[in-house]
Each structure stands twice: as structure tokens, then as C-alpha cells.
Amino acid sequence: xxxxxxxxxxxxxxxxxxxxxxxxxxxxxxxxxxxxxxxxxxxxxxxxxxxxxxxxxxxxxxxxxxxxxxxxxxxxxxxxxxxxxxxxxxxxxxxxxxxxxxxxxxxxxxxxxxxxxxxxxxxxxxxxxxxxxxxxxxxxxxxxxxxxxxxxxxxxxxxxxxxxxxxxxxxxxxxxxxxxxxxxxxxxxxxxxxxxxxxxxxxxxxxxxxxxxxxxxxxxxxxxxxxxxxxxxxxxxxxxxxxxxxxxxxxxxxxxxxxxxxxxxxxxxxxxxxxxxxxxxxxxxxxxxxxxxxxxxxxxxxxxxxxxxxxxxxxxxxxxxxxxxxxxxxxxxxxxxxxxxxxxxxxxxxxxxxxxxxxxxxxxxxx
Amino acid sequence: xxxxxxxxxxxxxxxxxxxxxxxxxxxxxxxxxxxxxxxxxxxxxxxxxxxxxxxxxxxxxxxxxxxxxxxxxxxxxxxxxxxxxxxxxxxxxxxxxxxxxxxxxxxxxxxxxxxxxxxxxxxxxxxxxxxxxxxxxxxxxxxxxxxxxxxxxxxxxxxxxxxxxxxxxxxxxxxxxxxxxxxxxxxxxxxxxxxxxxxxxxxxxxxxxxxxxxxxxxxxxxxxxxxxxxxxxxxxxxxxxxxxxxxxxxxxxxxxxxxxxxxxxxxxxxxxxxxxxxxxxxxxxxxxxxxxxxxxxxxxxxxxxxxxxxxxxxxxxxxxxxxxxxxxxxxxxxxxxxxxxxxxxxxxxxxxxxxxxxxxxxxxxxxxxxxxxxxxxxxxxxxxxxxxxxxxxxxxxxxxxxxxxxxxxxxxxxxxxxxxxxxxxxxxxx
Numbered sequence: 001x002x003x004x005x006x007x008x009x010x011x012x013x014x015x016x017x018x019x020x021x022x023x024x025x026x027x028x029x030x031x032x033x034x035x036x037x038x039x040x041x042x043x044x045x046x047x048x049x050x051x052x053x054x055x056x057x058x059x060x061x062x063x064x065x066x067x068x069x070x071x072x073x074x075x076x077x078x079x080x081x082x083x084x085x086x087x088x089x090x091x092x093x094x095x096x097x098x099x100x101x102x103x104x105x106x107x108x109x110x111x112x113x114x115x116x117x118x119x120x121x122x123x124x125x126x127x128x129x130x131x132x133x134x135x136x137x138x139x140x141x142x143x144x145x146x147x148x149x150x151x152x153x154x155x156x157x158x159x160x161x162x163x164x165x166x167x168x169x170x171x172x173x174x175x176x177x178x179x180x181x182x183x184x185x186x187x188x189x190x191x192x193x194x195x196x197x198x199x200x201x202x203x204x205x206x207x208x209x210x211x212x213x214x215x216x217x218x219x220x221x222x223x224x225x226x227x228x229x230x231x232x233x234x235x236x237x238x239x240x241x242x243x244x245x246x247x248x249x250x251x252x253x254x255x256x257x258x259x260x261x262x263x264x265x266x267x268x269x270x271x272x273x274x275x276x277x278x279x280x281x282x283x284x285x286x287x288x289x290x291x292x293x294x295x296x297x298x299x300x301x302x303x304x305x306x307x308x309x310x311x312x313x314x315x316x317x318x319x320x321x322x323x324x325x326x327x328x329x330x331x332x333x334x335x336x337x338x339x340x341x342x343x344x345x346x347x348x349x350x351x352x353x354x355x356x357x358x359x360x361x362x363x364x365x366x367x
Numbered sequence: 368x369x370x371x372x373x374x375x376x377x378x379x380x381x382x383x384x385x386x387x388x389x390x391x392x393x394x395x396x397x398x399x400x401x402x403x404x405x406x407x408x409x410x411x412x413x414x415x416x417x418x419x420x421x422x423x424x425x426x427x428x429x430x431x432x433x434x435x436x437x438x439x440x441x442x443x444x445x446x447x448x449x450x451x452x453x454x455x456x457x458x459x460x461x462x463x464x465x466x467x468x469x470x471x472x473x474x475x476x477x478x479x480x481x482x483x484x485x486x487x488x489x490x491x492x493x494x495x496x497x498x499x500x501x502x503x504x505x506x507x508x509x510x511x512x513x514x515x516x517x518x519x520x521x522x523x524x525x526x527x528x529x530x531x532x533x534x535x536x537x538x539x540x541x542x543x544x545x546x547x548x549x550x551x552x553x554x555x556x557x558x559x560x561x562x563x564x565x566x567x568x569x570x571x572x573x574x575x576x577x578x579x580x581x582x583x584x585x586x587x588x589x590x591x592x593x594x595x596x597x598x599x600x601x602x603x604x605x606x607x608x609x610x611x612x613x614x615x616x617x618x619x620x621x622x623x624x625x626x627x628x629x630x631x632x633x634x635x636x637x638x639x640x641x642x643x644x645x646x647x648x649x650x651x652x653x654x655x656x657x658x659x660x661x662x663x664x665x666x667x668x669x670x671x672x673x674x675x676x677x678x679x680x681x682x683x684x685x686x687x688x689x690x691x692x693x694x695x696x697x698x699x700x701x702x703x704x705x706x707x708x709x710x711x712x713x714x715x716x717x718x719x720x721x722x723x724x725x726x727x728x729x730x731x732x733x734x735x736x737x738x739x740x741x742x743x744x745x746x747x748x749x750x751x752x753x754x755x756x757x758x759x760x761x762x763x764x765x766x767x768x769x770x771x772x773x774x775x776x777x778x779x780x781x782x783x784x785x786x787x788x789x790x791x792x793x794x795x796x797x
Binding site: 204206207293294349355357 | 541544545546548549550551552561609694695696698700702703705708710711712713714715722723726729730742746749750754761762763766767768769
């Protein structure tokens with residue numbers, strides 16, 4: 001008797017609770033992460049990589065044409081091809097996981113083909129010595145921005161570029177850099193087109209290494225890279241920087257910094273909405289947030305600040321190029337940096353906290 | 368005198384043998400797992416900056432080779448605690464306690480109540496009379512030895528349970544309402560985590576479990592069922608949260624409550640020389656243990672001396688068995704100002720901290736302060752004149768919209784860490 005009584009007593013709390021609520025079997029709002037991942041793969045990631053691949057192929061062809069026949073016309077073609085490919089890259093640069101992630105000595109795709117500023121010294125030395133090596137640590141001497149340095153002139157002096165390309169070594173290096181970009185992009189696209197896509201959409205947990213966590217972490221990193229590297233550094237906003245360093249902007253030689261930032265921020269916005277490049281809206285982080293405790297309030301706050309970010313972006317004049325604005329009239333660009341900084345918490349801690357996404361392998365129990 | 372009589376009582380050594388065997392084996396396994404996962408590098412070697420424990424700023428990591436060596440010694444010591452007798456047992460226990468505690472003290476980032484628990488148990492294991500070999504029947508130990516571990520485990524559970532008696536946990540089922548749905552892909556039970564009732568059930572069950580489980584374990588009639596609850600509870604918690612081997616530690620440690628049918632026998636009182644409390648050293652041990660348990664009982668309550676919400680300020684949060692109690696995260700932006708030029712720069716935290724360090728720092732005021740001091744020193748060396756450091760820290764607590772944790776205008780280089788209230792923490796009004 002006594003024994004049975006104690007068992008019952010142990011369970012009293014639970015039964016009382018069950019009795020008090022009529023929600024015993026009610027299903028709360030649940031979110032299908034798989035749906036989000038499928039939308040991301042189908043409408044954002046894979047199209048972004050395919051567009052990138054197409055434009056990189058074109059870039060490679062243009063580079064080969066130019067190397068064989070370095071005319072002003074072919075240079076213009078090559079410059080256009082670079083611009084198109086680098087725009088496509090802005091939509092693909094936030095997915096540095098899986099086949100685009102780190103592996104062994106290979107860094108993430110963004111480090112391998114998107115590092116800036118480039119080292120002109122290294123590049124010129126490589127050309128002089130004709131000893132290009134794309135597997136070493138000199139990531140600031142390869143990728144899109146190295147190509148940019150080779151084919152754009154700060155003063156739009158195409159004749160100066162053409163005269164430099166009388167060097168056979170320079171032509172060889174140009175083609176090699178384009179080939180390297182193509183090789184790396186092709187490998188990533190091939191993986192997404194075959195087995196990785198299924199692996200991505202079926203890994204539906206929220207732990208470290210899950211697709212949601214990887215996508216989320218790279219999304220935040222990509223956003224922060226705009227703030228830290230595309231704006232903060234050239235503005236001289238790092239502690240210890242004694243002045244602005246305009247040469248550190250992205251796409252310094254072509255002067256297309258602002259345009260690329262616009263595309264990059266649009267790509268970030270698309271991930272938030274789960275929206276394709278053509279504007280077709282699907283399941284993204286926003287929908288995921290809408291399904292969790294406190295999500296509605298965070299969506300409102302996030303989108304309010306994002307609107308401020310976008311306004312301050314639009315307030316940055318189209319001309320002159322960002323590097324010159326930073327030198328002479330930095331206020332608007334500086335304001336954009338401030339607003340990006342203000343936005344960080346919404347994407348970073350607020351969002352990961354509500355979604356329960358793991359950021360690190362070992363967790364603290366104090367949180 | 369009844370107390371003297373109590374200290375002369377002895378009992379079967381079997382539960383202690385099972386306890387130390389389980390604890391030692393799990394610790395050895397855990398240590399090797401830690402090494403295997405590459406966490407020596409991740410935690411101690413790679414970071415450029417380590418957060419110090421208050422009063423232990425002098426502790427810093429040895430070279431990677433020494434750390435590896437220490438971990439292997441620690442694993443061996445853990446096995447010694449499991450199996451050895453006599454001086455080898457004592458040496459093992461002391462080594463386990465010292466090395467484990469040393470590695471924990473290297474970086475505050477990795478503080479876990481569980482680690483604190485391991486340190487505490489290891490310390491107590493140093494202080495008991497060397498036990499007889501485990502799993503030998505008819506061996507005896509003083510009764511206080513076993514009761515001491517039961518007391519310590521009970522304190523952990525009951526304090527963890529009392530901490531759960533708060534509005535968010537019981538009425539709002541937070542943070543479980545956040546944590547459970549994130550695990551809806553778990554086999555078999557995952558779907559249950561999307562039910563509305565589940566976080567409430569888990570919250571209430573968790574609170575009742577923690578508050579009462581020691582008593583169910585002490586009572587012989589409820590013990591088997593209670594131990595089943597221990598297993599279910601810790602396995603579930605282990606599946607839900609990344610807490611490594613600790614479910615195993617607790618499942619092993621609670622075995623101390625079992626008598627394994629041997630303690631029913633009547634054992635004669637120990638001769639005076641064997642009670643463990645004769646002689647000066649033993650008297651010192653007794654005095655230490657009394658103080659130790661007073662500390663265990665009182666120190667967790669220090670938070671009542673601070674103004675403000677403990678979940679927000681975290682003043683008095685650690686060493687109080689506040690386990691998995693809230694969902695908190697922050698974004699901390701540090702501004703370093705050159706006093707001479709007036710130029711202010713924004714810090715990229717990831718330049719100095721790994722993601723884990725940044726995450727923990729961004730919500731805990733004392734870590735924010737430490738990092739600010741580090742930045743001041745670092746940038747002074749980089750040529751910034753008398754750097755002033757302020758931080759804009761936005762923290763979300765249990766899914767509420769984030770807000771400023773500390774005064775963003777305070778120059779943190781002027782503030783000192785300590786037990787005095789931190790006036791630069793902003794109040795949290797709900």
C-alpha cells in the first residue's frame with residue numbers, strides 16, 4: 001500500500017498538470033525546416049551557383065580571347081564579363097559550407113576566390129617569375145579581385161592596361177587566374193548538382209553541422225563581412241587605424257564597390273525572405289522565425305532596422321566611387337556602416353537565440 | 368554525544384566502491400574524449416585570449432605538449448580513483464582534482480556547473496580515508512563518507528530545483544518553449560516537442576524532479592523508480608543539450624544512494640582509531656568539511672545581496688547549481704577610443720575570440736569587462752593613446768526583445784571586477 005502511494009505521489013504533479021489543461025494533444029505550430037532548406041537549395045543556392053558558373057565560363061572565355069588577342073575591344077568584353085561574374089558571386093558568396101566549405105588546407109570558397117584587398121606586390125612578383133601557384137596561402141594573389149587588378153585601371157586608362165599585356169607572363173597569369181576560379185566554382189556546382197543537395201535538405205536538425213546551422217552561420221558571417229571588411233576597414237573604423245584606407249574597398253580598381261555592395265545586401269535580404277533572385281518569395285529565415293516564441297516581435301524589429309540600412313545605402317551617392325567618397329565626403333558611407341552595426345544583433349544573437357541554433361560544438365549550461 | 372556516535376558508525380563500502388568506480392571510469396572516458404575531439408587545441412591552445420576566473424588570473428595554459436601529458440595523467444588518475452587503494456588511491460584523487468581544476472581554471476568561457484561538480488566531487492574524494500578495493504563484499508567505510516557524497520549530490524539537485532521556481536520557468540515554460548521545438552527532428556519523441564503542452568510538462572517535471580529526487584533516492588521503497596527517473600531524466604537532457612558526458616556522471620554518481628543489500632547488515636562501530644576523525648590532521652579535515660558544506664549551502668544564496676534580476680546581471684549566478692535555466696544571447700560591440708586623437712574604432716571580436724568565447728562573453732558582464740581590459744592593453748601596444756573602451760551590448764533573455772545590458776557610455780577600463788555590485792549594468796524592467 002505504502003509503496004503504491006509513493007509512486008502515485010511522485011506522479012501527482014504530472015497528472016495535475018494534464019488535468020488542468022485541455023491541451024494534452026494539441027499540436028503547436030511547427031516549422032518544417034526541410035521545406036526551408038528545399039526552398040533555399042532550389043530557388044537560391046543552386047541557381048546562384050549555376051549563374052555564377054555560367055558567368056565564370058564566360059569570364060574564362062573572355063580572358064582566353066583577350067590573352068590571344070589583346071585588343072581594346074576584347075579588354076572591354078573581358079571587363080564586362082568580370083563585372084557580370086562578380087555580381088553573380090555576390091549572390092553565391094554566403095554559402096561557404098559543404099562543397100564550398102573548408103577542407104584540409106583548402107579554405108572556404110570566399111577566401112579562395114573572393115579575398116581583397118589583393119597584394120599587388122605578390123601578383124607582380126608572380127608574373128615576373130612566372131610561378132603561379134594556386135594552392136598556397138597567397139589568397140590575396142588569386143581570385144576575382146586579382147583578375148580585377150589585372151584588367152582595370154584606376155583612371156580607366158585602357159591603353160595602359162593593354163601595354164602591360166604585351167608581357168607573355170601577364171597573359172599566362174591572367175588565364176591561369178581565370179582557370180583557377182573556374183575550377184573551384186565548377187567543383188562546387190558539380191557537388192550541388194549531384195549528391196550534396198540531397199544531403200543538404202535531409203540534414204534537418206539544428207545542431208552544429210546541421211544544414212540550418214551552417215546556412216545560418218554563413219549568412220551572419222556574410223552580413224558581418226559587409227560591415228567589417230567592405231565598409232569598416234576602408235573607412236578606418238577599426239581601432240588603431242589612424243585614418244581611412246580607401247584602397248581597401250572591395251573592387252577598388254574597377255570602382256564598382258557601391259554596385260557590388262548593393263548586390264550583396266540584396267542577396268542577404270533574399271536569404272532572410274527565402275526569396276529567389278527573380279523575386280519569387282519562399283520559405284526563409286523570416287518564416288522560420290514567425291513560427292517560434294518571440295519571433296513576431298523580432299521580425300518587426302529586424303525589418304524596421306533593415307529598412308533603415310537600405311535607406312542609408314540609397315543615400316550613398318552613385319558617384320564618385322566609394323574610395324573617393326571615403327577620402328572626401330565619407331558621411332553617407334559612414335552612416336551606412338553605423339546602421340549595419342546597429343543591425344547586427346537582430347541577425348546575430350537575437351535570431352540564433354530564438355531559433356535555438358547551435359553556434360559551437362560544446363555548449364554552456366549557464367545559458 | 369550523538370554526533371560522536373555518528374562518526375563512529377560504519378557501513379558497507381560497496382556503495383562507495385560503485386560510486387568511485389563509476390565516477391572514475393566516466394571521468395577517464397570523458398578526458399580521453401576531450402583529447403580525441405581536439406578540444407585541447409580548440410579550448411586552450413588556439414585562442415589568443417583567455418577569460419580568467421576571478422582570483423585565478425595567474426593561471427594560464429601550459430604548452431600543448433604539457434597539456435596533452437596532463438590530460439593523459441588525468442585519465443590515468445581517474446582510473447586510479449576508480450580502482451586503486453592506499454597511497455595510489457590518494458595520489459590519483461589528488462592528481463585528478465588538481466589537474467581537472469587547473470584545466471577548468473584556464474578559461475572561464477567553458478564554465479559549466481557540471482565541471483564545478485566534478486571538481487567538488489574530486490576534492491571530496493581526496494579527503495576521505497583511503498577506501499578498500501571496490502566490489503569486495505564485507506568491506507567497511509565510515510558512514511559519514513557515504514553520507515557526505517549523498518549530501519553533496521542532494522545540494523546540487525535541490526538547489527537546481529529551487530532555481531527553477533521562477534515565473535519564466537513555471538508559468539511561461541521558458542526557455543524550454545524555445546529549446547524543445549529546435550529538436551523536433553529527434554527520432555521517436557521529436558514530434559512531441561512541437562506540442563504546446565510539452566514545454567510545460569518538462570518544466571514542471573524538471574522542477575519537481577530536481578527538488579525531490581534526492582529524497583526519493585534515499586527512501587528504499589521509491590529508490591528503484593527514482594533511479595529509473597534519474598536515467599530517463601539525464602538521458603533526455605543529454606540528448607537535448609550538448610553537455611557531453613555529464614548525464615553519465617550523474618547516472619553514475621547517484622548510485623551512491625543504493626545500499627546493494629549489504630548495508631542492511633549490522634556493522635559494529637569502528638574502533639576509535641578508524642573513525643577518520645582522530646588526530647590533528649583528521650580534526651583539520653573535519654573543520655574543513657564543515658566549512659566546505661557551509662559554503663555549499665550558503666554561497667549560492669549570495670545573489671540576494673545584489674540588486675537586480677540575477678538572470679540579467681548574473682551577479683551571483685555561478686557556483687549555485689543554476690543549470691540550463693535560461694536562453695540568453697548577446698551581441699557586444701566594443702568601441703576603442705584614442706584619448707589623444709579622439710578617434711574611435713569598432714572592434715571585430717572574432718579577431719581575438721573563438722565563437723564560443725564570443726558567445727559567452729556577449730551576455731556576461733564580468734567577461735565583457737575582462738575583454739574590454741584586454742582590448743585596452745592590446746590597442747595601447749598597437750599605438751592607441753590611453754585607450755578608452757566602451758561596449759554596446761544587446762542581450763535577449765528568454766526570447767524577449769534584446770536590450771542594452773550595460774551602460775554604453777561607461778569607460779570600462781576604469782571599472783574593476785569583484786564582488787561589489789557592478790553599477791554599470793543597466794536595470795532590467797519587465
